[in-house]
Amino acid sequence: MFFFTFLLFSYPQTSQQIQNATADCREVLSNPTLTPLHGTLEVVMNQNVSLSCHSDSGSPPIRYTLFKHRQKVSALNRTDLTPVLFNLTINSVSDLGEYKCKAENEISNGEKYSRSLNFTLKEPVSKPVLSSPSSQAKKGQTVTLSCLSEKGSLPITYTFFKDRQRIQPPVKMQTREAAVISVLIKSSNDFGMYNCKAQNCFRNNTKYSNSFNFTLAEERSNSQALIISLGLIFLLLAIGFALAIPFFIIRSYKAKKFAPTTSSTGHTSTEKVEEPEDYVTYAEIEPVQPEEEYVNLSVVRRDEQENRACATIYSKVLIRDGAQAGPLHSPE
16 A cells, blocks of 8 residues: 555656656757758849758757748748748849748747848849039049949949940949049040940840030130120220210310301301390400400390390400400490
């Protein structure tokens, strides 16, 4: 009776020891490896790809799960350590995300993850754009040319041409940046037509850029200076002509208005000089001798009470040498 009681209490401990011994014989999973079946991560749109996932060590059965951006894509079981294959189709850009593989077995804490990988879309190059900071150049100046394709799988190789002849060795760009070269403008022949071409792994899809031509900055600046100078000259002439017209008109008008008229007897005719209200002044110049002349000034005023005109005459002598005599006649 005692023996059976001992066996009853010792059985759970013996069973636990047997389970622990069995568990010790199992291998812990190693981190799985996720690789593309064809060895490349470059794909084109609508391409079918296969990813291989397996653990080098671990007790089967093993369950493999494929994730993309932490979302489950597919799961497969293996009873041995042979790899599993996950088949995918790249239908859009969203299928190029980050992929990981998880391996797990029945041992506690038996989950292991692989390293992530990303597909690269293999895309033909787009038409490159050829540009320069300035379209003007002078002889002896060094200018720069830039060539860039906005789309296309990297790396991209750019080649520059002038008049369909290559001017420098091809430039291979590993990043999405423009290829830049420098050109020395030595003579007028360097003002030719420039362009470039871009190509990548799609050898049958070479694209050529737009044409670019430099203009001579000196010729343009000289023509502009000549036009500005001629414009200023014509403007100054127009201003001077506009100012001269009133001056000559006024001077001619005054000369005609105040010029004395000589009669046939040698005496000057009398000109009427306008005075304010009812006053009229007459000037008469009479020659006396070749060396001197008389100047008679006549002032006429109207007497409103007697309704008649009264005249007062003044006379002076003009001497040719510049001296002037006093009045010969007193006022009358």
